[in-house]
Amino acid sequence: MRNLKTVFASLFITSLTLFTSCDPDDNGETIDIPEVLEYNNIQGFFETNGVQDQDFTLDAVTGGNIIGEDGTIITFPANAFVDGSNNPVTGIVDVAIKEIFKPSEMILSNKPTNALSFSNQNTFLLSEGETEVKISQNGNTLQLANGINYQISVPSAGGLDYEMLPFEGTTSDAEGIVWDPTSDVGVTSSGMQYVTAPASYIYDIFNTGWSNCDKFYNYPGAQTTNYINLSNSPNASETAIFLIFEENNLPAVVKFSTTYANGIQSYIDMLPEGLAVTYVAITVENNQQYLAMEDVTISDEEELTLNFEVKSTQEILDALSILD
Incomplete structure (x- = not known):
């Protein structure tokens, strides 16, 4: 800085x-x-000034990749979505995503790196990228089918770090967002994939909404x-x-x-x-x-x-x- x-x-x-x-x-x-x-x-x-949605469409039956402007890749499997009555969804669905990597974007979007530890104590994170995913069809919100997950790949700025974890975010006006590693959001650190070309982290997500590839900040x-x-x-x-x-x-x-x-x-x-x-x-x-x-x-x-x-x-x- x-x-x-x-x-x-x-x-x-x-x-x-x-x-x-x-x-x-x-x-x-x-x-x-x-x-x-x-x-x-x-x-x-x-x-008004925060990161805005990027809008895409996807065939619900076949699934496929969504690639964000800043390099986030979201991969959906086939037949991944259900409606509010838990019925399988077919046809074209709308996918809206947000990518946040920079401090300015985190401030302007009110999406800081505040978090809860595994023992439910307040702490904060160092971030490799925050991602929001929303799925809808004809204006109606869709969810993932039972047992289905999708993958998120985010470009890495810090390189391989075995302390990286997936987090799920809970939003509020006052705090902006708080990241939780204990929710049913993805895999453990041992399952977090790191690839070198291009340098990226890949992790599984079991819910729509906000997720984050982060590590706890430790200070001795x-x-x-x-x-x-x-x-x-x-x-x-x-x-x-x-x-x-x-x-x-x-x-x-x-x-x-x-x-x-x-x-x-x-x-x-x-x-x-x-x-x-x-x-x-x-x-x-x-x-x-x-x-x-x-x-x-x-x-x-x-x-x-x-x-x-x-x-x-x-x-x-x-x-x-x-x-x-």
Whole structure:
């Protein structure tokens, strides 16, 4: 990740016309036209700016492959789907997928790498790729037939790692998503396939919805809790807080959602002391968007107050892209 001084220096020119474009008036003079947002809360921001569906069709009887724009390959067997009454489905079905690999996509889509451990404790992951799969026919949601699974292949950025696992995601507005390795989502790490040409992980999925090829982040040193003071946020109740770092080319994007007296805190005693990270905060208020970004080295029990600045949608996208 580049230093944020470099990030904001590169955005200086566009920052001169915050949220505006310039059109001439009747006298030939330029006037500022404010950006009109399609939403008035942070969830609307995520829905509008997050990764959107890629749409495909598939013959339910024969099955086949779906190949996403970023290299995800989803392979369905023949006769894989049933309707709401558990009847086998024939004919053409609609397949909608989302692929998320980059920190910017995880933030904009509200799909962080927060997770539950095998002992049901809060933790977080390093990700090789998040995938959503939805199946429908004539607007009606379909499910996998009993005993049927499909395969997902995701390009690998980190190389062979025997700690990689498949995870299933449960979504919510507050947390975005939480990844669970104990659900009936796929195979164990011993069954996770890794191929070298092209470098990819292949794993089995037994449910539609969100899945993830990840590993638990393990840190041998001291761990602590951090606090983000939102007393100067333009809209504290609609502020999303993320912590971002990378290891071995794999991103971790951790969302804070636990409130405390002055704002939002991390999981208790889960942040590695001495780790260099970037904090990102986004909020929406009165048809304006605000962004705060700060490079930080995690310190013991630290409370941080971030600096929020008015930003256009494009400025937010540009700033977040530097994290990728």
